[in-house]
Amino acid sequence: MDKNRLGSFLFFMEQSLNIKRILFIVLLLCEMAFLVGAYWPGAMSIDSVSQYEQAVTHTYEDWHPPIMAWVWSCFILVYKGPIPMLLFHTFMFFGATALLCLMYSKKNRISWIWLILPLLPFIAGLSGVLWKDIGMAYAFFFAFALFHLGIHIQRQSYYSYLLFFLALCFFLYAFWVRDNAIMASAPIVYYLVTIGFPNWKKIYIFGVSCIILICLFCIGRGINKYMLDAKSECPTMHMKIDEIAATSRIVGKNLFFKESTVHEFPVEELPIVHLDKGWKFYSIVQLTDNLLKENWYSVMRNEPWAYLQAKLRLFNNFSRFPIKTPRCVSYFVMHKNNYGFTFEKGRASDILYSYVNTTKNILPILFLPIFWIPLAGILFLYVLKRNDLLGIEVKMLSSSAVCYYLGYFIVTPTPDYRFIYWIVLATTVATFLLLCDRYSYTSSEFSNI
Structure with missing residues (x-):
């Protein structure tokens, strides 16, 4: 193995293992234990039960993109039930949060802000519900954190390539787990191409991005039809x-x-x-x-x-405009099933339910797109002229939130909060990135690309 690469990695790990970062890890583990305990063994609606049935029988339908059911079927080989999917979602969310928290802990005065992310009421309320909406949001988030870390270490090192590959895997899962994920993915792909080829004209970047999106969409359809033999339904x-x-x-x-x-x-x-x-x-x-x-x-x-x-x-x-009561901001339910799965609310569940719903009653706007979409637009405009990596990442996340929202005009579902969960998470992460940049010990966390 290249000694320089090994030395670079060991130096990075050495810098990671200081008291402050260890404390952050311990606190994140406590938060994770609380949220997992509140939702143990995982809340399941009729949609979740249907996907689990497909995972057990290996008989897939495209009412829900079958990639989640297929992944669940792999988990079933190790352990049956909802717990593996709950842990998978938890791993993606807290893995992403931990990476960003540790990366900013040395150079930033408010790196602790990432410790708040899992406990925000509009994030924590659905953290343990086994819906593809939540899985998509967490997969996008984890892919972003892995990509961010890959560039942070060293762009052309072995470890950065490994991180980029892992980021691609989770991005593809997010892309294929919801039919309308293509709307959220479009800005992400565009800005990734921009980062990879900064000297290209915008029209070329746009064209290549469209080709990539079309190819990924067709590959997903091919996997559903020819590999998983998913029965054609009418999801709309x-x-x-x-x-x-x-x-x-x-x-x-x-x-x-x-x-x-x-x-x-x-x-x-x-x-x-x-x-x-x-x-x-x-x-x-x-x-x-x-x-x-x-x-x-x-x-x-x-x-x-x-x-x-x-x-x-x-x-x-x-859009719940003018301000209307948000729907389904938490979901502590196990839908009737033939597998004996039950959900009993414990002390942690009661605390989380009270916390989330009290916040909803006091500040309902925090659970509505009429708050998050304008905020995403403001963030985008704020960094519009920034061409450094942070500016591009904020534009990527905020525009992904807006495009995902606009996609619902084409196919409009019921106004459940879960449908805007990625919008909320992406905008929150973009906000935190800007705050960390503002309170960095150095003049700029990121160099121009």
């Missing part, structure tokens, strides 16, 4: 139904096809799940996937302005 079915119902309300007539059992319903009896929480409505529409898609297209063609108004109304509700 309920969103299409909501949009037809919302447009029907605006034009004042029922726009569902006559083949649907709700075709004769009065307009006022067509519930919009986003607004009315009428989940049972989906099961009585009874349109095949093809007919529903055709019905949806016909509404867009025949009532374009009313459809646009309906989309804006649904997106506005998703």
Whole structure:
């Protein structure tokens, strides 16, 4: 092994093992124990149970991208149940937090701020829920921290390449674990290409980024279809139904096809799940996937302005604007299942639940996109003219948050907090990076690239 490389790595480790950093590690371990204990063995909704069933049977569906179920099936070989997935999510989140905390601990006056991250109510509230939304956010975060460390050590060393490879693995997991992760990934890929090829023209960077995103998207679809043999479903079915119902309300007539059992319903009896929480409505529409898609297209063609108004109304509700009560900011539930999994709230669960929901009641805006999206925009504009590494990283995270949010206008889900979890985490990390840069012992933590 190259002595210079080994010496560089050993020096880095020696610098890492000081009293301050050991204290930080101990405190992070205590925080991790608290959050894992609060959510032990892992909270599971009906979606989580469905993915676990796929992991057990190896019969996958694309209603949820099957990559999470496939990873879970690998964990099952070691230990059955929700615990391995809970620990996997915890490892990614606290691994990323620890890396950033230790990297800033020597050169920064407020490196302790990273110790606060896991305990922030808008982060901790869903930290132990086994949803792909949470897994995607943590995988993106861990990939970012690994990449950040790889550049910090030495850009062309063996260890930096190893870290870049690991970062790529977790980035790919995040990219493939949610269908709309491509929206969050677009700015990340763009700025990674910018870092790799700083002298390229922006049009070339944009073109290469688009090619990379298209290739990754196609590879993911190929894995789902040909390797995992995932059964084709219609994951946007309920969103299409909501949009037809919302447009029907605006034009004042029922726009569902006559083949649907709700075709004769009065307009006022067509519930919009986003607004009315009428989940049972989906099961009585009874349109095949093809007919529903055709019905949806016909509404867009025949009532374009009313459809646009309906989309804006649904997106506005998703954004909780004006300020509305945030939904599902914590989730201490184990959905009914055939595996005997149960969830019993303990003392730690009660403390966390009270802490998160009290914060929600006092400052609901902290759980709403109408706070985080403007903040992300402000951060982006603040570093717009900075071309050093920190400026690029802040632009990467803040623009990823905004693009991910805008993607929900295309496919608008119900306004659950979990759907903006990455937005919140990315914006918070970007804010912390700027604060650490502001209170660095040196004039600049990062050199120009």
